[in-house]
Amino acid sequence: MDVFVCSRCGAQLTAPVSRVALPVHTHYGAWEELHPPLMEPATYAVDPEPCGPPWRLWDEVGEAGAAAQGIHAPVHSVSFGVRGRVVIAPGDSRGMVLIPEKCAGYCQGVDGRDGPNLACEGCGCAVATRMDDCGLWQAVWLEPDAVRRLPSAALPTAAPPCWDDVAAGPQRVAPVEPDGSWNRRWEAAVGVALAHLVAAAEGRPVTLPAGPLADLLGASVAGVLPSGPPARSLALAGPGIPVPRPVPDILLVPRHPLTGEPWRPPSGGAAVVPLDTGVWAYLALSGETSPLPATGTLPDGVLRDDYPQPRRPWRLFRHDQRAFVDTLTRLPAARRPWLRAYYEAHRHPY
Incomplete structure (x- = not known):
């Protein structure tokens, strides 16, 4: 088990949590619907892919530059955002307070459009983003540069299941x-x-x-x-x-x-x-x-x-058509001519 603490002041920001695989449905929800928490209690996952701004157009980045970001088929824009964001269930967060001026959303919650909206209660450093608007799985995303992972003194790490x-x-x-x-x-x-x-x-x-x-x-x-x-x-x-x-x-x-x-x-x-x-x-x-x-x-x-x-x-x-198309773009095989032709024939707006 691990805990995450503030990189600046060392305050504990999570309950003890253990690492699991990032759920495949993380970035795919239903518009105009409220969703339950993404993560099970006492778990966390790490997103290895870049996420969020800055964005650069495909024509500007080029095929090789996009492939370095994990994108292997043409898209409108490529994310050059941070990698390694940590996601936990909202109920496992500790010692964080909302930043009122960063709590914008679409209609039924907050969506992180203005950047991190949770601050460390101890030092005020922006450390995470609460997301719970419609179409989003409820989650708290910890910023990798703002937190540190430490072994939990309270609970030992269990052997991984076979x-x-x-x-x-x-x-x-x-x-x-x-x-x-x-x-x-x-x-x-x-x-x-x-x-x-x-x-x-x-x-x-x-x-x-x-x-x-x-x-x-x-x-x-x-x-x-x-x-x-x-x-x-x-x-x-x-x-x-x-x-x-x-x-x-x-x-x-x-x-x-x-x-x-x-x-x-x-x-x-x-x-x-x-x-x-x-x-x-x-x-x-x-x-x-x-x-x-x-x-x-x-x-x-x-x-x-x-x-x-x-x-x-x-x-x-x-x-979910968006999950289907997005996954195609992240398959290295999408650079092969036959799959590139298939992708171009099956990509649809969403």
């Missing part, structure tokens, strides 16, 4: 919200995964196995890849799930929740497409057999028939 631990207790994320809308984390996660799928399939058709994968994602895959033979095969794989035989051309696998690295099969061979672990777990692993407790009235393996009905969405699933 893939077997991830398989034993993943947090499954349901695709449909109680009001019948699609989960925004799902929309963003699928958009990111589709960009990796396009690159892995090299723009060729892909066949999905029958079941939840085809039911939920079939339309999205059909929207970004052509149909017809010869098609490449795709299947779910990961810890606790044997790789199908014969081995498919592409495996849809989870991202490690701490490192963000994709799971890879022991034998190698197949291309892998990483997917948000919670979304992958919903598709790949069975959940509870019943949300209602039963005490000794049913034998093992017998399922109840009085479960609550599954939630039904009020529209067809649509992946």
